[in-house]
Amino acid sequence: MDLTMAMGTRAQASWWAEVTPEQRRTLLAAWAGWVLDAFDFTILLLVLGNIAGTFGVSLVAMGAVITGTLFCRLIGGVLVGTWADRVGRRLPLMVSIIAFSFFELLSGFAPNYSTFLILRLLFGVGMGGEWAAGTPLAMESWPQRSRGIASGFLQGGWPVGYLLATIVYFVVFPMWGWRALFWVGALPALLVLYIRRRVPESPVWLARREKLRREGRSDQVSLLRLFRPDLIGTTLHAFLVMGAMMFSYYAIASFWPTFLSTELHLTVGQKTLFLVLLNLGSLAGYWTAGPISERLGRRTTLVLFAIVGLAFIPWYALTLNHTQVLIGGILEGAIGVGLWGVAPAYLAERFPTAARGAGPGAAYHVGAAIGSFTPTLQALFHRGGMSLGQSIGITIAMALVALAIVVAAGPEPRGRVFSAEA
Template sequence: MEAVRLFKSLDHDQRNTFLACFLGWTLDAFDFFLLTFVIVPMAHDFGTSVADLGYAITITLAMRPVGAFIFGLLGDLFGRRILLMIDIVFYSLMELLTAFSPSYTWLLIFRALYGVGMGGEWGLGASLAMESLPADARGLFSGILQQGYMFGYLFGALVYGIVFPLFGWRALFVVGTLPALLVIYIRVKVPESPVWLRQTSTIISSSRIRSATTVRNFWTSLGNILKRHWLLFIYVILLMTAFNAMSHGTQDMYQTFLGEQRGLSVQAKSVIGIIYAVGAICGGILVGHLSQKFGRRR
């Protein structure tokens, strides 16, 4: 089987890198989706409406591009690995602060900052993973990597069904700090992106990185890339905008719909969430496999 062959072709470092990036994205999504399961009880505790509490989701998503730009820029300058560790610690801290939000205003602040971290994780993790994998394995593993998002939803549904009935919504966000432990694994097992190391090696002289040259080269390279591929760049942005609009437009308030409009219990909502996630995971892996066989564009 092709998938098994590709997995066996990876060396130890490549497997560790992919696993770390997959878990980073999974746990990032897990932290995000926890909020979508408990909008109603949170709105009740903060004395606000469900619609107003929904702004906590909106502000998180709005800040993702900010985080993607900041951490993406820093990742190009200083390396994917170290910035990924910083990002995971940052969004885990924001998740913990969410658990202890004293008011609705503070909740919005913490979720906005969490959005910055969430935006940074995908770019750093995907870059590190894809730059570390052999070219013939990227199609399949890109599909698997993306499904970390739905694995996060699956874990969120599972933890919601177990933790929320016993300890309430704040305990969910305490559990959401567990991704910080992933940093230990990255620190010990994951090497820096070989692509980034090759790029930075061109500006190393006498065992010292010339920071001014690094910055100039970065902006020059970025400008050249945009000049050559500006149409593709715009297309990818519009494509991902459409995908995210469909995704978040349907799933983020789905659990609220199941509880408020359909009157389902916590356990029933949890089971439906798990089934929903499993279907998405299977679809993502299938499409990734097909892209490996027929090409990304087709």
């Protein structure tokens, strides 16, 4: 027993020991960018009803704000991802963080619904760019054999951002209202100072640039590269995988806070507790899914988590029992949301270096565009006579079934070596 424990300890130490300080700083910066991206986006979800009341619009109209924001993520993901393949990962990451922080700040000053909608669309562009630049920077900088662990940690920044948003909501909203939440959301811009001073460029991207310089040539525009015959199958399949994952995530994230308020009639404190525990479950899932995918593979892990996630839907969406919803929310966070811990490694390994900005950026945000219709569909189901919980449950079930089928039909990307060759 002692020998086994000692061997396990040495194995754990070995993968961590090979990680350099520069790699740790890079992963931390990409993680922090994703935390703050999530923080700024989640603020909107927590106060949908309040903003609708201020501007005198319906929940369907507010669902359109979410849909528009997520669709504009596609623009940011594609443009910034393509730019990141051309100029490197650092600069596009910094510009994206500044952009979404700026439009988050302005959203708090919006005088009417139309202005608010336009500002959220512009926010979506910056939000999409952050992931498209930050993910390849982190994945290309990290050692191959522990890439799944880094993937889970990186994507786990989202529930941390959600948790921060719920805590700030609890403190700020009762005293200063919804507008002050968006003003606080401008703070992520300060992260750019750390990235500029402490985070190096992707070594894989630099090696690719040097190889091209020696050969006296340049890469094709990476967005166009995605649709060449050798890569178009990968591109379209990745679009479908991310579409199912995004549809699933926004099925729980978009109106679940509203469900807690309007159908469970929770107080602000109770609602905050439920959301905190949901996201603690999600965080555990992210950090578990990534390492599991190093053993079982990315594909098997995604399919397994999707199937198990179906079992918990009645617990958090089809009942008004507070205890069941609380337990079900934690379990769904760990499984149905936690499966996202595989996403950064899965997408980075599906695409070559020359298109690792545009490929994952486009796939992730085409998925967001597909998922952007989820809140509007849920609102229409609700208007048609379903409870809000029922509309949440049926859309999550649709998404998880689709995800299991689509992922199972694709290849296993685990173990791809990142190099300057492609």
